[in-house]
Amino acid sequence: MRAMRLLWRRTRIQNRIFWRTPVAAFFTLVFPILMMVLFTAIFGNDPFDTVYGRVSSSQFYTPGLAVFAAASSTYTNIGINLASRRELGILKRVRGTPLPPWIYLGGVVLSAVWIAALGVAAMVVLGVAAYGVNVEAAKVPAMLVTFAVGAASFAALGLALSSVARSVNMAVPIANATLLPLAFISNIFVPFGTDTPAWLDLLGNIFPLKHFGLAFGEAMNPFSDAPAFEWHRLGVLLIWLAAGAAVAAWRFSWEPPVIAGRSSRRRRRPVPA
């Protein structure tokens, strides 16, 4: 009970930290919405052929960009957040308190998933309200389950990212250099059709983002049959979840990186009397 209370507090503190970091809030929540508005303005909202069938461009972009928002608020934010907290010695401080490590990390993950939910909700509401995007009650459970599995999977990958990247200066480029190119080959920014090169198709299929997007897209697709669960895609996401958790369990460190930590100390330390 006490553990749950602590976890709740931790999550709220972490939310507060997120909202006080305007850059993170912008890229996570505003950026995908901006892209949605721009894409539909540039390409028009006319129907075209997509993997979902012939749908409007907003119908195509809404689930993809919603999933993209979810992935960046979990994978990118957790990865960068924890790498920076490690570098600042905050993780080490936490490790010296009676707060159980799983509650600290749990708060970080739950907060990121909460922000992801807000990002997805904002995108879906915008799609429905402004562009008449299709959402059906019978397929909402599939949307929710897909979101939960996908967000958990990308949160685990965020933990893995923060374990592999020992500094913020590594975490930021790794996050961007993985998620952004992946978005291009995952039917998120660019619609994939029958004329897509097979190797790009295959490459996209290896990674989790495409499965997250397509599973969520099917749950919003006006032509899919309820309940519209894409179990095999959720299965791929769960495999990535396990892989991310395994890397984190293997490599995660609470200690500040030796070189960065020492050099910042060196600057601060005055010559002894």
Next chain:
Amino acid sequence: MGPAVAVSELVKDYGAVRAVDGVSFEVERGEVFALLGPNGAGKSTIVEILEGHRTRTAGTALVLDTDPASAGASFRDRIGIVLQSSGIDPELTVREAIDFYGAAYSRPVPTGELIELVELDEKADARISTLSGGQKRRIDMALGLVGDPDVVFLDEPTTGFDPVARRRGWELVERLASEQRAVLLTTHYLDEAETLADRVAVLAKGRIVAEGTPAELRARAGSALIRFTVPDRAEPVADLLAPISGDIVGRDRQVEITTDAPTADLAHLTGWAAQRGFELEGLTVSTPSLEDVYLSLVGDDGDTAAGEGDSEP
């Protein structure tokens, strides 16, 4: 119930480098114990082993009768750590940070009380990122004390303080000891160790080269230091210095005598000079400072390693 901290034959290797080489000491409740030494002497490594941040290679380490290497949350509930290298979420305010870190402890000190204790009242609702270096050290101190700890580890607690803040910090540490907490302090400020510590261990290259009260350590350098300048006309001085019992160091005409018999030596010196009508210019008698002892114990390491940061990996 044993001493609050008991370390015996502690050894820590980093690869081929032996950072801590057979260190033993104990800290009682209500006592301030200082580990004094140049950077890289092993101070931080010892403290981090006792905090449970690092594992040891050999020897025993007990804090509150618990092995820190295998201890869990209930152990960390009773210790307080003020590390030099650990940050605080810059986005939070002082009050939020103390609230949050306090929430993990079983008997947190009320936030307002702590803010007052470390004199951050005016900054209570300011973001951590806006605090000055000295203010950050004070909230570090507050976060170390928020769990009402039985043992407090202070890693160079007043580094970055201005002289006034330093005095205040010292008062706080003295207060901690008076509240029957055990305080283990690392410092490379000699005056800090001398002012605060009931006992001091001087570390060099991973070993304790001297241990005792500051007064005991000072006594190692003799009980008095006599300095004067030999008058130009007073040649030769051999018969002046011959009967002196202490160690004599002379440079040009400056003479420094370290002695355990200052009264007798001084009587001889002044008698000799008065008889001949000489004045021993600049004659002073003083107690050797801990600094004199320290520098003789750690040699030049204290100078060459200064400002380099601990070289412990």
